[in-house]
Amino acid sequence: MYFILVSIGILLLGGLFSFLCDHRQNLSRALGVGGAVAGALVAAVPAVIVLFGGIVDPIRWPWSMPMGSFWLALDGLSALFMLPIAVLPALAAIYGGAYLRGFRGKASLGASWFFFNLLVASMVLLVSARNGVLFLLAWEVMSLASFFLVTMENDRPDVRQAGWTYLVATHIGTAFLLAMFFLLGGPNNSMDFDKFAAGGQGGVIFLLAIIGFGTKAGFIPLHTWLPEAHPAAPSHVSAVMSGIMIKTGIYGLVRTLVFLGAPAEWWGWVLVGIGVLSGVLGVLLALAQHDLKRLLAYHSVENIGIIALGLGLGVVGLARGNTALAVLGFAGGLLHVVNHAMFKGLLFLGAGAVVHATGTRQIDQLGGLLKKMPWTAATFLVGSAAISALPPLNGFVSEFLIYLGSFHAVASPTGGAAVPALVAIGGLALIGGLAAACFTKAFGVVFLGEPRSGLAANAHEVPAAMRTSMIALTACCVALGVLSPLVVPLLGPAVSSATGLPLETARQHLADIGRPLTWITGGAVILLVVLGGLALLRKRLLAGREVGQAGTWDCGYAAPTARMQYTASSFAQPLTDMFRLFLRTHRKGRQVEGLFPRDAQLVTHTPDIFHDGFFRPTFRGAGWLMERLRWLQHGRLQLYVLYIVLTLLVLLVWKLEPSLTAGR
């Protein structure tokens, strides 16, 4: 367990010295990146030990904080989250070292590295903390460190606005968490995790956790900060935030389920409902976006939905005593946490590479980047296929587990959990189809065809450090997919600690799905062999024959231009129109009129209906209410003193009243 402390120490020292050496750019960068990589690698060691069935001794020291001890431990659940917390930031840091060169002179890079390492350290602490106060401390440090990372370019008003939204959202979430921990720690008057008790308030605590942790995770309708904050942050930070930081919300939620013990069935229904809602609306909102990073941010909402769907099915399975469904649901949801960290990290790094090369995030300004940036394009393609859950990549495996659990629940003669399972099947199928639509759009319009602007035409491949990280994450996506028969059994300890089922039961059920997974890998091998065969066949057929070059067939039109290509907005238009009930896309512009039309234009913008329809009016209302209380705040010191005296008096009476009545 000292690994964790050493890791946090390295991370903090690396960050601190990077900040102190800010004036010496190269040294500062080396310290920041080196600290992040070394610290993360050290943190990965105990996680790997636990995942392979080993045990890591916990640390439990008395400390001066009230209610409990300084207690760190790693169980299967913590270890599962610890692994991506170690891998993704390490790769993102290597990438960031090169990416941030473009920001020289615009912002303090040392400070950025300080907060980056602080963010990683807080996440390492968060998943190993076994005390409520320590947990909330790490939670708050994590929120603040990421806030400062989001607002690195704080000279831009949109970035400041995004940071502000994020800060408010995260603290609303924390407020609910405070209440939740208060309820959990109340019965035994201790904040240590082993002393937590629901005290008959299970339902309330669950709902507080949904709101508190859901705000961080990005459950709809609490997701509104994500599409603001992710695009504003530098891309390697977006990768870490979207890939793994929002997953700490999922970690907290699962950990709370562990505290609460045997769940009620409606908790599972709530999670399934949130999952389908977040999944479908997340991907629909993503389809309507014109900004590449905003699109990816909405996809995080979608994937959090898929995770919630898996967890929800697991909870229903637990409540109904259907252990197969419980194990498959939790295993699918938890594996998707890891998988999403890999492919979403990869996609954000890819988007960052595009921004680095072209200076724009507007999808409709891009095009034809594959020829300029072959490595970025190839890795982004793998990421796109993985997030669309296409076999044989990793996204397919975790969704397959959730599907399989659902089909089990539907087909089992005992029945029961069939309805949520069917919701999951229909929801996943729709999400999968829409995600494929969204990523053919994103990859196709950004990387294929002809450049749509000078920005895209003058693009260049990114430096080797950035490529290395993207290639490493691509390798992870492929390996987690193709080697799934070896990967899934490692989920045993995590599923066991998340569900409270014995390790043997979890392992048994996971071994049962070993056969399907082996066959899926078999299918992947067939796919690759057939593909290789076809490639050879095509090569032999075309050898020695005439292979010509020509313009694209445009129905005989002789002078096509790049601006005649289909744009991302047009590509998504049939789907966004079909679901206009949820999207409310605004259109502005002049129609094409007459035989010889003058210039026409069309501008579309899809607002976030939850942001504009719920949060903005709510906060405006809160502002109006506060305005009504302004008369209290008049600036007269004497009256302020009077307030204090009155408050003290009231407290005194309130405190004395029981003893007075008792003494009577």
Next chain:
Amino acid sequence: MTALLVNILLPLILAPLLPGIINRTKAVMAGRKGQPLFQLYYDLWKLLRKGAVYSRTTSWVFRAGPMVALAAVLTALVIVPLGGSSAPLHFAGDLILLAYLMGLARFFIVLAALDTGSAFEGMGASREVTFAALAEPAFLLGLAALAKLTGSLSLTDILGGLTWQIWSFGAPELAMVAAAVLIVFLTENSRIPVDDPNTHLELTMIHEVMVLDHSGPDFAFILYGSAMKMWILGAILVQIVLPGTGAVSPAHLGVSLAGMIGLAVLVGMVESVMARLRMVRVPQLLLTACAFSVLAIILVLRRS
């Protein structure tokens, strides 16, 4: 060994026959002589002997598209049983792999279309992903109803377990699933009423317009892949409608093959008597398919 022969070799040889039968049916209905039954075989043979022309806009994605699509569809073929025998690859949940392999094929055909930079191919690609997103829930929910009816999770067991007995008490829900799968079949294979393969205007096409720029062996791969996709979905549909006895028999295989021919004739007749729907009506058709699947499931669940 016979299973391998029946499940793999037979479809590999016979799949290109289906479009031939459809076209012959349409010709007969219209009072024409029509093209030869084996026209697609001639086309494939001709294309495989030709060189190729590539647009200067395209990249390796365009060249990889047809190969990946055909490889994915051929892998999917390994999961589909025929004539009561088990498919070479069968395991719990193989139907999910089947659906997503089809998705993989579509993903790469769509990307190849976008790689040409043509507005027409972009249009086709956009329509393809739109309709596929709605067809997928209908297909998987329909299969979920069948999974519940037969109590099994692999395509081989589901289609093998569907016997006349199940039809005798579960006719309404099986008919509804069959209707849903038929709509998915027509959508995924770009047939009327969703898409008209014989249309001559690029603006109104879906699948055909996406593959305008492919030529030579690449185009042969695409045509063969499409025929194979039609075979796969057709085989599933036919084995839902014409269940076996639960045992392997040449008679059942014969019935299934006759069913495939019957399906092709049916598609030809549909194309002869009705026009393509307006694009904006297609989602309604697909929602109908979803509704059929959901209704079938409700009926199945009520029975248990």
